[in-house]
Amino acid sequence: MLPPVLQAPGPDYLRSLRAAAAHRVPPPLCDSHTHLDQFDDATLEGMLARAADAGVVMIVSVGTTLESSRRAVELAERHALVYAGVGLHPQDIKGPVGDAEMVVLRRLALSSAKVVCVSETGLDFQAASPDRRWQEESLRRHVRLARELGKAVDFHAREAYEDILPVLREERIGEVGAIWHYFQGDARHAAEAIGLGCYISLAKPLLRETALQEAVREIPLERMVLETDSYPQLFKKNAARRTEPAHVAQVAEKVAEIKGVAFAEVAEATTANLRRALRMG
Ligand SMILES: [Zn+2]
Numbered sequence: 001m002l003p004p005v006l007q008a009p010g011p012d013y014l015r016s017l018r019a020a021a022a023h024r025v026p027p028p029l030c031d032s033h034t035h036l037d038q039f040d041d042a043t044l045e046g047m048l049a050r051a052a053d054a055g056v057v058m059i060v061s062v063g064t065t066l067e068s069s070r071r072a073v074e075l076a077e078r079h080a081l082v083y084a085g086v087g088l089h090p091q092d093i094k095g096p097v098g099d100a101e102m103v104v105l106r107r108l109a110l111s112s113a114k115v116v117c118v119s120e121t122g123l124d125f126q127a128a129s130p131d132r133r134w135q136e137e138s139l140r141r142h143v144r145l146a147r148e149l150g151k152a153v154d155f156h157a158r159e160a161y162e163d164i165l166p167v168l169r170e171e172r173i174g175e176v177g178a179i180w181h182y183f184q185g186d187a188r189h190a191a192e193a194i195g196l197g198c199y200i201s202l203a204k205p206l207l208r209e210t211a212l213q214e215a216v217r218e219i220p221l222e223r224m225v226l227e228t229d230s231y232p233q234l235f236k237k238n239a240a241r242r243t244e245p246a247h248v249a250q251v252a253e254k255v256a257e258i259k260g261v262a263f264a265e266v267a268e269a270t271t272a273n274l275r276r277a278l279r280m281g
Helices: 011-022 041-053 066-078 099-110 132-149 161-170 187-196 210-218 245-259 263-277
Strands: 029-034 056-062 082-086 115-124 152-158 178-180 198-202 224-226
Touching (some): 041 056, 056 115, 115 132, 132 161, 198 263, 210 245
Parallel strands (some): 029 056, 082 115, 198 224
16 A cells, blocks of 8 residues: 555545635735726626736726716725726816816815825827827826825826926926836836836736837836726627736736746735835835
């Protein structure tokens, strides 16, 4: 007879392994940027459950207009996993941002302890985007609001990587705290932004874009956060391919592969980084 350690595992042993696996707590993950207010309630419930199963402990849902900022705050009040950002997206501004709009954003930010950043703001210099001066002035006003509130700015930059850095520098963004959302720049852009005090947020383009993978090799893990930028991708016929917060685990896996570290290390570091970036202690 074989000694016990060499015998085939019995049913009790297999059952206890399965039980341990079922109770395994996945490492904590955070999704630093989403638009959850754009989903209907039923879709949202399913997504939040899948996110929690994947180990997601925090999802930041940011506003793009006054109305969507209000809904983001409402969602944050309703769901433990959800935190909110309030702001006006550079593509959603219709003219120079006025005092009245900033007063509403300020009131919304102060209305809930779960508002953790001023977002979404930034510069979007595609050909059909709103006037660049309106966008820049709006970004500056958002940074100043964040400074006054003691909250971070989570910002968007599209076709404006060279233009946004001087604005951030002039506004002394390091004193305010900031996250560069959906980063797709090169290592130099990342290094400059980190030098100004920003964190770099990586999303699913990292899974396929080799230039971004190269940049990530140079970005220190302690300055990275992760996101999905989830919004309803109804144009994707196959619902299983629509991005949702649980997919932040795929981004973490890719970072782990590029950096040659364990998934759990990326999950834990990026969770700690987001809390630090948002000054959550
Ligand atoms: Zn966004």
